[in-house]
Amino acid sequence: MTLDVITSTALPPKHGYFCRAGGISTGIYAGLNTGLGSNDDPANVLHNRALVAQHLGVTLETLGGVHQIHSPTVHIATPETITDRPKADALVTNHKGLALGVLAADCAPILFADADAGVIGAAHSGWKGAVGGVMQSTIAEMIKLGAARENITAVVGPCISQANYEVGPEFLEQFTDENPDFSRFFTNGSGDRYLFDLPSFCLHQLRAEDIGHAEWVGHCTYADENRFYSYRRTTHRKESDYGRMISAIVL
Numbered sequence: 001m002t003l004d005v006i007t008s009t010a011l012p013p014k015h016g017y018f019c020r021a022g023g024i025s026t027g028i029y030a031g032l033n034t035g036l037g038s039n040d041d042p043a044n045v046l047h048n049r050a051l052v053a054q055h056l057g058v059t060l061e062t063l064g065g066v067h068q069i070h071s072p073t074v075h076i077a078t079p080e081t082i083t084d085r086p087k088a089d090a091l092v093t094n095h096k097g098l099a100l101g102v103l104a105a106d107c108a109p110i111l112f113a114d115a116d117a118g119v120i121g122a123a124h125s126g127w128k129g130a131v132g133g134v135m136q137s138t139i140a141e142m143i144k145l146g147a148a149r150e151n152i153t154a155v156v157g158p159c160i161s162q163a164n165y166e167v168g169p170e171f172l173e174q175f176t177d178e179n180p181d182f183s184r185f186f187t188n189g190s191g192d193r194y195l196f197d198l199p200s201f202c203l204h205q206l207r208a209e210d211i212g213h214a215e216w217v218g219h220c221t222y223a224d225e226n227r228f229y230s231y232r233r234t235t236h237r238k239e240s241d242y243g244r245m246i247s248a249i250v251l
Contacts, residue, residue, distance in 0.1 A: 003032065004227060006217055008155040012115050014056055015158035015249035017217060019227045020119040023048040028239050033229070035103055036065075041212035049246070056099050056250050063099040063248065064091055067139030069243075070128040072137040074121075076145075090123035090138040094145040105229040106221050108159040108202050109247035112138060114147035120249050125202055127171075128176065131178055135205045150172035157247045158228055160165055162187065162197035165232075171196065221245075 003022035007015060023032030029106070032048045036222040053063045064082040066075050066089060073088040075081070082098050091100040092112075100122040102109050112121035122201045123129070135154070138238050143149060166189050175182040177244070185201045186194040199216040206214035221228035234242035 005055065006158065006219065007116065008089045008215065008217060010153045010213055010215060011111055011113050011155055011249065012120070012251070014251075015111055015113075016052075016055065017109060017111075017247040018052055018055075018101045018245055018247060019158070020229055020243060021227070023051065025243065028234070028241060029243040031191035031229075031243060032245070033243035034246040035105075037067075038104075038244060040240045040243070048103060052101070052246055052248060053099065056147060056248060058097060058250055060204050062097060063101055064102065064247050065101045065246075066091060066124075068103060070126050070132075072129065072133040074123075074134075074137045074141045076141065084121050088137060089129050089140075090121060090127070092119065092141045092145060094119045096251045099248045099250045101246045103209040103243050103244040103246055104157070104159065104221075105161040105231045105242055107231075108198055110135060110138075110154055110202065111157065111247060111249045112142060112152060112154045112193075114151045114153075115141060117145075117147045118147045118251055119147040120251050122247065122249055127196065127198060127201075130198065130201055130205060131175060131182075131229075135202065136209060139209050141213060149210055150212050153213045154206045154211060156199050156206075156213070156216040157200045158217060158221050158245070159198055159202075160200065160222045160230070160232060162195050164220060164222035165198055166193050167196050204206040
């Protein structure tokens, strides 16, 4: 089966937000599960990741990632460190031929590029990373590698949309304690619940950094089961585990 890959014209050609179609995983992981931390057969996961690498024109050994922990920590990827997978939630590089990948299944995968400077980045941003500064940290590390703030493009990939992201009042308080203005990213849900707009919040954080361009691809992972894995959908169904999708970019 052909891979289902979402792209943006705002980024360099060699990138993709890979959906769940086209892999060999089965059962609850059916499709292109690329999550090394899932309980899927590791051989299937590696096969799926090899399909992604092939699509991007790199080898599996040069498709880098991190052990994601919902942090603002950024890994500097070089030919010597591309396979390290340290505890972090973003990667940046100025080395050609390295693919930077992050995993998500409702959280926001964000790909970055300054094509003129030859610097790219990839970040995994759930709500903790979004409010904790993972996007700001990624941009800062890209600038250290030679990127110009005004030339950086950031594209938020498929993630859970506001209509499907119900949270409690304590969640809202964590944001408004940080900045009362953050209340505008919440609307009323049922009872004492609220609906949080993760993609809009990510765009706000990105645009506050005065980068050249920021956009969201506009796909909700929870709403479209045929195309996307979703942690929240799995939780609602009380399933034992879930697949992870990879988003990756190559210089």
